[in-house]
Amino acid sequence: YKQNVCQPQGNSLAGSHIVDGSGLCRTDRLTCSTLSQAIERDGRTGPIATGMAKAGQTGTLADRMKNSPAVGRVVGKTGTLNGVSALAGWVSPQHSPDISFVVIENGIDADTGRRFEDRLATALAGVAPPAAVETYAPGSTNR
Numbered sequence: 001y002k003q004n005v006c007q008p009q010g011n012s013l014a015g016s017h018i019v020d021g022s023g024l025c026r027t028d029r030l031t032c033s034t035l036s037q038a039i040e041r042d043g044r045t046g047p048i049a050t051g052m053a054k055a056g057q058t059g060t061l062a063d064r065m066k067n068s069p070a071v072g073r074v075v076g077k078t079g080t081l082n083g084v085s086a087l088a089g090w091v092s093p094q095h096s097p098d099i100s101f102v103v104i105e106n107g108i109d110a111d112t113g114r115r116f117e118d119r120l121a122t123a124l125a126g127v128a129p130p131a132a133v134e135t136y137a138p139g140s141t142n143r
Contacts (some may be wrong), residue, residue: 016030016031055075056070080110083108083109084108
């Protein structure tokens with residue numbers, strides 16, 4: 001059913017498996033590419049983005065990236081299940097065009113996943129000091 005809703009608008013659902021539409025079923029699967037297409041098609045000012053939580057301010061991101069320059073520059077939708085953490089949304093860097101991003105981590109504890117997502121989103125916002133990609137990886141000792 002959901003495939004018929006998404007495909008006419010051009011989303012590729014290759015690699016996706018939608019059971020209940022909530023994302024809470026352990027067998028639901030969406031690719032980063034599918035989520036990215038939906039976010040980008042809607043745009044930074046579309047209803048998807050404007051309904052997202054704001055880093056350090058609202059919703060599921062109210063307590064994340066607080067006291068950082070990313071506050072208000074990152075908007076996103078979080079997702080967490082046992083062993084899974086995700087963040088998808090938009091970053092508005094200080095001196096660059098908006099950037100869409102999607103991160104889905106499987107086989108990870110929620111705290112480690114959230115730390116990685118927050119570091120990545122903050123770096124995309126252009127407010128973190130430049131560092132090697134490896135320093136943002138889950139399990140990095142450079143926290």
